[in-house]
Amino acid sequence: MSEFLAKRYANASPYHPGEQPTDRAYIKLNANETSVAPSPKVKGALEDPALYEGLGRYADPHCMPLRTAVARTCGVRPKEVFVGNGSDEVLGFIMQTFFEPGSRVCFPDVTYGFYRDYATTFNLDWEEIPLREDFALDVEALCETNRHALIANPNAPTGLSVGRDEIARIADAQPWRLVVLDEAYADFSGQTCIDLVAAHRNLIVVQTMSKSRNLAGAHIGYAIAQQDLVSDLNDVKFSFNPFNLSAPTMAIGIAALSDPAYYQGTVATTMRTRDASRKALKDMGFAVLPSQTNFLFAHHPKLAAADWCRRLRATGILTRHYSAPRIDDWLRVTVGTPNEMGTFLYETRRILTKP
Numbered sequence: 001m002s003e004f005l006a007k008r009y010a011n012a013s014p015y016h017p018g019e020q021p022t023d024r025a026y027i028k029l030n031a032n033e034t035s036v037a038p039s040p041k042v043k044g045a046l047e048d049p050a051l052y053e054g055l056g057r058y059a060d061p062h063c064m065p066l067r068t069a070v071a072r073t074c075g076v077r078p079k080e081v082f083v084g085n086g087s088d089e090v091l092g093f094i095m096q097t098f099f100e101p102g103s104r105v106c107f108p109d110v111t112y113g114f115y116r117d118y119a120t121t122f123n124l125d126w127e128e129i130p131l132r133e134d135f136a137l138d139v140e141a142l143c144e145t146n147r148h149a150l151i152a153n154p155n156a157p158t159g160l161s162v163g164r165d166e167i168a169r170i171a172d173a174q175p176w177r178l179v180v181l182d183e184a185y186a187d188f189s190g191q192t193c194i195d196l197v198a199a200h201r202n203l204i205v206v207q208t209m210s211k212s213r214n215l216a217g218a219h220i221g222y223a224i225a226q227q228d229l230v231s232d233l234n235d236v237k238f239s240f241n242p243f244n245l246s247a248p249t250m251a252i253g254i255a256a257l258s259d260p261a262y263y264q265g266t267v268a269t270t271m272r273t274r275d276a277s278r279k280a281l282k283d284m285g286f287a288v289l290p291s292q293t294n295f296l297f298a299h300h301p302k303l304a305a306a307d308w309c310r311r312l313r314a315t316g317i318l319t320r321h322y323s324a325p326r327i328d329d330w331l332r333v334t335v336g337t338p339n340e341m342g343t344f345l346y347e348t349r350r351i352l353t354k355p
């Protein structure tokens, strides 16, 4: 830390993403990305000569073409869409726009680790609401608290989701506080709460193209909220970084959204592979939560999760282990291609039989 660091960042808590090592070729099942390429329409957009020739000019800071494409996909109006460099940036803008130092927020004790990092970095007053014993969201506790709530639905790393009625109940219970609903994995669950935004002005739904749209490398996220909240987000963005999305990034996003059949196909394959892999793990004696996402969360009574992770790594397979309370004996495994999962299951079987 240099002597010039602003005091308000003395507590900054950098998030640690899944590792991206380059020392050898790995089967990457550690960051919930995909090794499947995005829609071929994305390739077409990148090869468009007009994109190349226009790079000398700033892109539209209002991001209207991309917001219009997102709006059409989500059944809302462009004025109800805010876009950013990944949902991480969108969440960061939400924190800066609606919360101030000391603002009271809460999130589950087991959830996306970034929420705690944002809350710490922005000096919020945060509290963890424990998940129930079975890792289900404690809907009652979230209804009772008057803190702003950050909720991933489906949740990570558990993969579990709650129904739309429960989210509506949480939003209705305390309409003066915000409910930020992170739907990074909604496409793998067949359910979204976007349409609840019209009747709940305290609800902000955040989605990403990093997971279900096979575009982690392009990093595009968006928030859906009522028009005046989106306008607030844009005001903060324009006073900070008006050109947050590059022209190539926006062209990639628009192209991907123009091909729903493609991503529906890759999502359907992922869901089939997920359910088959879950069954195979259960047949080996693992407890595996019923995932509504593109990853599995698994535990074995006779194999420590940290050892499982380490021994998989030695065979060239990366997974994600969290040495955190309640979940340090569980492993999060991204659902890869059927081939990748075949190798993962084969190596897991070997690890189990050769202690």
Ligand SMILES: *Cc1c(COP(=O)(O)O)cnc(C)c1O
Pocket: 032, 085, 086, 087, 088, 089, 112, 152, 156, 182, 184, 207, 208, 209, 210, 216, 219, 220, 221
């Ligand atoms: C992956 C993930 C994100 C971040 O997505 P980006 O759009 O790539 O920044 C946000 N929330 C959750 C729960 C995630 O798993």
